[in-house]
Amino acid sequence: MKVFGAGLSKTGTTSLQEAFTLLGYKTLGFHADRLHDAVIHGREDANFRVYDDMDAVFDLPVAHYYEQLAKAYPEAKFILTLRDEDDWWPSIENHFFLRPVKYPRLFDLPRRRSYKVFRRALRERVYGSASPVEDLYRQRYREHNARVQAVIPAERLLVMNIMAGDGWDKVCEFIGVDKPAMPFPYKNRARNADDQTQELS
Template structure:
């Protein structure tokens, strides 16, 4: 949320917080994280999907959850924050976490296609070398490999969902498990974040 529209720090679900809460999308690749990011934007949250910048890269390499972007943005989504969700929970008390999930076989097929796809030539001035470095770092950190291996991916997916669910046990106000691909959307996301349900379709992005 922008500074003018952010809820007061002391009025988020009745909790006394030192700052407005952040929102983190901690689902794995190809679970609807782009759609989630777009939907959060509609709800007024200024979040960044899979940031590729030098400050974020330095933070990742240092093994830190103190992402500089969080000083001015409302949150982050995708595997950038997957290894750090517990650290972020401690660093930003009162934050909300959205775990996007997907039917396993559909997810594996999507991952295979995505992993075999080269980085697109977008015709802009982005630093392709930096993007590749971030990509390789995160894929190794999250999946333990650079190439697509279905059985490893399956184990990583199951372990991640189980670990997140266990970590947030008895904290239903802090974690939302959302299956965007299966059609879940604003009717669950908006109430979770204390926002009105928009009168428009939920974004469906590849």
């Protein structure tokens, strides 16, 4: 069984990927290669059967192309990770705009430039702007979450809030496996010294 994450970045996607890795799945997180043409050129007819070698894929760009992937992989299941919008916005703003870009290892200068172009195009596709327009990003976040739940059949969709404590119970019941003894991997948690809010990828 193949699983795709339909949740946008900074909603617990890193935690979810790690959880599936611990369950023995071959996983993939944020990436820029497999749906490059769809993102850069807006090709809706792109080949979406590019994850045959993976068991579970999370974060962007797959979260944006959940409808195409649901058709390309009719037996696949989807997990929509949610997060309180007022917590999500400052986290996504920091992720995309306030901290330096972390390039994959061994990227030379041309590939770094290509990666920057990809990230910019991806923000335009997903959020309607490559710039940090808060109202627009919040609107797109709400619309995305609502549409996923409207489009993906209930029997193929799990909705969970990792920040609120959802973990193994929901995941394991959804995919039909035994709950492991190890703790659920809540990744990338940090506490702000001023407001003590948690951030989660």
